[in-house]
Every structure is written in C-alpha cells, then in structure tokens.
Amino acid sequence: MSKKTKLLLNLICLGILCLFLWWAQNNLDGYKVQVLNLIAVNAILAVSLNLIYGFTGMFSLGHAGFMAIGAYVSALLILPASQKEVMYILEPIIWPFSVMHAPFFVSVLAGGAVAAVLGLFIALPVLRLGGDYLGIATLGFAEIIRVIFTNITPITNGALGLKGIPAYANLGWNYFWCILTFYVIVKLLSSNFGNTLRAIRDDEVAAKAMGINTFRAKAISFAIGAFFAGVGGALQGSLITTIDPKMFNFQLTYNILMFVVVGGLGSITGSVVGAVVITILLEWLRLVEDTITIGSFQIPGVPGMRMVIFSVILLFIILKRREGIIGGYEFSWDSVTRLFNRKGDK
Amino acid sequence: MKFGKKFALAFGLVLAMAGAAMAAGTVKIGVYLPITGGNAVGGGLELAGVQLANKQIPTVLGKKVQIIVVDNKSDKVEAANAVKRLIEKEKVNAIVGTYGSSLAMAGGEVAEKAGVPMVGTSCTNPLVTQGKKYVFRVCFIDPFQGAGAAAFATQKLHAKKAACLIEVTEDYSVGLSSFFERAFKKDGGKIVAKLNYQKGDQDFTAQLTQIIAKKPDVLYIPANFAEGAIIMRQARELGAKFKILGGDAMDNPEMVKIGGKSVEGFSFTTFAYAPEMPNMNPTQKAFTANWKKANGKKLPNALAACGYDAYSIIIDAIKRANSDSPKKIAAALAATKNFPGVTGITTINKTHDAEKSIGIMQIKNGKRIFLTVVNPK
C-alpha cells in the first residue's frame, strides 16, 4: 500500500474520530463522556508504560510518580492565583509558585517535561539493574516522590492537595494529546531507534555486542515514557479537578500495568485495546457492587468485589494467555490489505 | 388472544403504569458514602442514619422519597464518579454525602457544576463549601472544632503547653491540628512539639518519646480512632502522664476495644449527640428510641445522627420550597434557620456551614460519657 493511501486512510480515521467526539460531546450524558475522557487518558498512560516495558523490556513500577509530577506541575500552572491563596490554609504558598501561570497546552507540556527530566535523573542509578530490581527501585522512587509531595506543604499544600483545578481537559484536548502520543511513539518505534529498543528488550547482551549504547537508548526510552506519563497525569488532574499525594499510590501503577498486560506487551494496538476494555470493564463492574433493585426486591451488592474480579482477570491473563488479548500483533493498514487479499484468493 | 395472554398483557400494562406513576411521583435523594475502603466505618454508620430517616420520613409533598446509595470507596475519583452517576443516570433531586472531607470536595465539584444541592454529613474541612452555591453541610467546620478543642484544653484541662501528633498524609488531621494550634496560641498557650506520622504507621514510639521529653500538659491527636487508640496505648506504655485530646474521628466505640485501659481519661470533640448524653431534647430522644427499635442492640452514634440530619434537612427544605426542583431546594437549604436536628439546632450560615454546638466526650472507667457542650459564639 502506498504511503499516500496510508496517509489518506489515517486522515479519514482521524476525521471519523473527530466527528464521533463532537457527536458524543453534544448527545451523550456527562457520565458516558467522562468514561470516554478516561479512556483517552488511560490510553496515553498505557502506551507510555508499554514503551518502557513492552518495547524496551524495562519493568518499571514508577509510573504513579511521574503522573504525580505531571499533575502537580500542570495544576500549579493553570490554577488561578486567587484560588491558590485561598486553598493553602496550612502554610501559604511560596513564590514563584504563587504567581506562575501558563495556558493549558503549555502546562501539560511542562508537566511532561519535568517528569521526563526526573525520569532521566532516576534512570542514571537504576537502569543498570536487572528486571526485578528495576521494578522495586522505580517503585521506591514513586513512593519517595509521593512522600515528598505530602510533606512540602508550602508548594503542594501537602495532604490537603489541590482542588478546583480548572477543568480544561475535555474530549478535544484529551484526544488531541492521545493522538499526539500515538503519533510520536509509533514514529519512534518504526524508526531505527525502535529497532534498537526491541533489540535491547529481546537480548541486551547481544545488543551490546552489536555496539549499541544500551544505556543511552534505555535512558531515552525511559525519559520519553516518563514524559507521556506526566502528560497523562496532568490531563487526569484537570479531568478530576482535584489531586492529592495519596491518589498516586502503587494501585494506580498497577492499574496501568493491567492495561498493558491485558492488551498485550509490545503492541500499541494492544495498549489501546487494553485501556478501552479495562476502563469500560471497571465502570461496568460497578454493577457487581451496587444493589440491584428490581421492583421492590433488592439484590445486595458485594462491596469490594470489583477489585477482586479485576485481580482474577489479571491472574487469568498472565497464567493462561500471557500475550494478552491482542497477543503482540500490531494494527497496520498493510495487515488489513493482506486480510482482504487473502479473502480474495479464496 | 387466549385469556391467559390477555391477562398477562393487562397485568403488564398495569405494572408499567404503576411503575410510571411511581417514578413520576418520587423524589430521589442520592446518597454517596464510603461503604468500602479506609472510611468504611464512618460511611456505614452514616448510611444507617440516612436509612433510618428514610424509614421515619418516607414521603414529602405527597410523593415517595427514594434513596439511591452509591459507594464512593473512600476514593476521590470514585467520589466524583459516584456523584456524576447519581446526577446523570439516576437524576436525583438532591444528594447526601459524604464522610471524609476530601471525598466531599471531589463530589462537591461535580454537584456544583450540575446545580444539584449536596448536603455534607460530617465533612468538616472548610474547603468543602468554600465558594460554592450548591454545597452545604449539617456539621460544624474544623476551624470551629479546633478552637473548641483549644478552649477545652485551656479552660477545663488548664493546659499551658501542648504537643501535636499529626497524620501528615491525611488532610483532616493536618487541617484540624493547624486550627487547634492557632486557637491555642491565641488563648496564650505554647506548642512545644509538633510531629508527624503517615497513614498505615503503627509505630509511634520514636515520636512519642520525643514528645514526652518536651513535657506538654496535653497531647492533641486529630487521628482516626484505630491509630489514635494505638498512639494512646504506646504513649501510656512509655509512661506518658499528660492528658490526651482528640477530634471527631475518634468517636467510635471500637477505640475503647483497641486501646483498652490506655484510653482512660481521653477526651475528644465531636458532634453534639451521643446516646449517653444527659438532657436530651425531644428530637434526640425520638431519634434514640427509633434507632433502638430499628437496630436493636447496636448503639447509635454521632455519625448516624449526622446522616439522619442531612436527610431530614433536605426534606425540610423541600417542604419549605414546596417543590422538588434542585434549584429551589438549594435556595431553601440556604435559608434554613433553627432546624431541630438530632445533632443540635441547625442554622445554615452564609458559607453554607452549620453553626452548631460541639460536644465533648470523655472515656471514664472504660465508658464514654458526655461531658459538656461548647457553643458557637
């Protein structure tokens, strides 16, 4: 398939997506729109973790920390100064945080950038480590970030968190960032750098022997993954309009890990599918926990069952179908034509 | 059509009409509370209060009142989602909730945007109603609670030096202690130590040893009942002799079970209701009696009373507004004056908070006794 045709198909799909979003904004109730928003943000987060883990083979459990950084930086930049003054009832906010301000696009970018810088900083000591150790070390960093944010009250308002964050993150912005994330990462992975990352994932020693500077490649991949995690955190902050250090815990990283594992490692399509499926599933599973009223009968819901079912699903996938739903396949226009050609042959 | 089928059709039609009639004639009150998660204890107690109120007052303006309960799982994102669902899917006229100020803040943002009135039960952080038109609460706010505790410390406990042990990860704890500090200093007291711990910590010996060395007259712990009980236990094990004072999150009978003898003499501020209080007014007597009838041996407590009051005040507002439109309910709520609540006579002030008395309770001989009431100025 020629490049021009692919570009045309991509633009058509983009157009259809825009039309759908415009329709959804005007016709679906707020709850469904919120789910659509969550899907976009979760897709960004899933893809960013997949870059680090599925494509480069680095088992990082620190995503919640990067999200926290992105969320706080972005929130501090879009909160109006009057709100900040009023909100910091424990210790007044210090300069320059009291006066910093930026438009939404810049603030999200800044959130991602600061997260990426920290990602690089973290990468230096921990990337030398192998699989399991890397996981715990990155988890450790995420926890350290959380503890620091809880304690530096003049900057982050400590445990009280930030509330009343302007809700700029609507369908338009979220999906814009989502498409941007895909574009950047897909382009990255289809380039030579992408091959480098896959080589490192499959056999780091061999890659080194081929002369690849594995440390540099891993650090860059880690930083980019951290960048988009920061972006995702910033968007989520503006979506929920209130953030506090407690919400950036290990459970959050675990959720993103689920998107990636369920969808399938090493496949962007997989991450998207995983994000969509799990986000919808999480909402749909509320049924299990709520009391179902039929007439005057009440079937009591079992609180907490949602997460139990959630963990069972993860266990099932990892034990029975390790490759996830998509199984590592990647969607591309070429594969579609191949499908049609094959059908044509018959 | 055979007779059987005709009958079924007719029956179905009747049911449908009845259903439609019911739906048209119901007032829906959404309830979002933490039924699971860290705040489940408080949420469960408040829910029981709301359910009792719904049983006592099942109709208003000739329509049936239906409560729709959604669990916010003690999580902010879930709280926002829960309120969204109640408003968008269930189309409630008003909302009751919630225990836990950070949850109330998250849910309140959603309610405010949608223009549906929300009445907080026991969320005491001032930020919950700040700047909002549609968010109210039936409880006092922490600046008042902290000041009440400080007043009790200086006047009744004759304390000149105080120490604070704060759960730094919990906004309730951090906020309440800072209000206590400010009021205590204003009353001429001195804060000799201020130490932190984190959620889930079980070992406070290092901090307590420090505090003991500074020789305070009173230790203020705005903690949750479980941690608070352990703090007191460890404090007594380390030989601390000073009095210990706490906030409304300590109001739970389990505290005595976990803390045993070490909670003897502990006092705490709470909402002005307890089943053991002397001099109950008629509303409180009725509530206590009805509760015992519905729940048998389980004792009512202040949180259940808050839940009860939140529901009743909405019903009262609907009556005064003579309408169940969310906007009119909100206007009526804002104009509430001297409503006879179980937790005290309630007037909603300009910032949509209730100016009510604080109750001070103490543990004596393993039993909770109601000491006194501190009134708003």
Add this chain to the structure above:
Amino acid sequence: MSLDMFIQHVFNALTLGSLYGLIAIGYTMVYGILRLINFAHGDIFMVSAYFVFFAIALLHLPWIAAVILAIIGTAAFGVIIDRIAYKPLRDAPRISALISAIGVSFFIENICIVLFTGVPKPMPRYEPLVTVMQFGNIRILPLAIFVPVCSFILVAALIWVLYKTKPGLAMRAISKDIETTRLMGVKVDNIIGLTFGIGSALAAAAGIMWALRYPQIHPFMGLFPGFKAFIAAVFGGIGSVPGAMIGGLLLGFMEIMIIAFFPGLSGYRDAFAFILLILILFVKPTGLMGEDMEDKI
C-alpha cells in the same frame, strides 16, 4: 537525648528490626531458589494475623492452639499460592511470574476486604506478653524481649535445616542451579513447595508478633512491612538467610534512630527505606552478605 530514651529506642528498634528480619527471610528464600520477588509475601503475613483473630473469636481456641493453627494454616496457604499462581509459570519469562505475584497480592488484599471489610479489627492480646515492665525510667513490654529472642531461635533453626538436613541441601542446590539439581533426581517441585511453606510459616510468626505489638489488623497491614522487609533482604544480600536477618535489624534501627535524632523528619519515615534501597542498589547491589550472581555470557 538521655541514656534512658536511647535505650528505649534501642528496644523498639530491636523489636521492629527482628520482625522485618523474619519477613525478609521468606523473601530471600523464595528469591534464592526461584529468582522471584514474592509480592504476595506481605499479604501472607497479614493473613496469619486474621487466622489468629478468627481462631480466637470464632473457634474460641486457647492462645497456643490458635497460634499453631495460624502458622500451619498460613504455611499451607503459601504452598497453595505457589501451586496455583507460580508453578504454571516456572518456564515463562521471570517478569510473568512477577506480574502474577502482584496479581496474587492484590487478589488476597481485596478478597480480605470483601470478607472482613476494610475496618481494622483489634488483635486479641496475650496478657503476659503485653503488660508493661518498668526498669527505672525505661518501660518496655515483655514482647520487646520475646520477639528478638524468638526470631533468633527461628533463624538458628532455619540455618540448621539449611545446612544439616537433606531438604536444606536440596534448597541450597536449587538456588545454585535448578536444572542440575533436577537432573540429580531431586523432586524440585516438592522442595520449592517446602521452601514456600517454611517462608510462610516464618512470616506467620512475624505476623502474629507484629499484631501483638501493633494491635490493629486490616487487609493492607502487610503492604508496607512487606516492601520494607524486601528492602531489608536486598540490603543484607538477597539469597542469604543470615543476611536477611541482619538487613532487617539494620533497617529497623535506621528507621527508629533517624526519627529519634531528627524528629522533624518523621513525616518522611516511609521514604527512608526506599532511599536506602536506591543507595544499596547503586553502591553494592549484591548486598552486605550476598554472593555475586554472575551473568553467564
């Protein structure tokens, strides 16, 4: 700081450290033979406390019986987890087993929330161990002496098993080279099961003593002690049993002493363990007593 206060802190640190050490041993043993960080270990520790609680509350057993039941039950629980969630992944990439461990951990925590609710339950107290003893200005619980002594005895017993018995020899062999050990005719799966059983039993002992010291049981009580115990195991040298105990003691001392000397940092307590971890991994990843694990190139 007065000498009395310091001694008080030392006893606290000793108790905390021994408990971390006992839990760390479970991590280090499993990692030694399977190269798997058993994320669910902290939850096994939590389950043992609930075992005791229900043995006393529902079955009304006397203390000793409840403790024995809890230890056996928890050990069995650990073996079952291995059979269901880790054995099928023996030949899979290591990360899969790790994800499975995370999944098991969350499953246990959430099923406990469903069954027991998230409300903390008070641990029944065993009076002889928790009545305060006073020496001058120092007040300690008998528990503060019982826990370190008990831990040392357990560790000594374990070391004896590892070095003086056949199954112990098999465990050490598996940690060196699992394939060769299999070829030698050792029933590897059974030995692995035994390892999980012993590790879980030790965690159970730790869990019960922990709940006696900090009498609040709730489904997430194992999360942070679990993380910190793992860090202790890494500190002491992953794969080394004495190292795990030493690492645990050192971590306990560090936590208590830093707050004792710098009370203003008490809000950062949880971060210390993680900072320590990063430092070790940076400076000497094999830990204090660890053996260098060579990558066969």
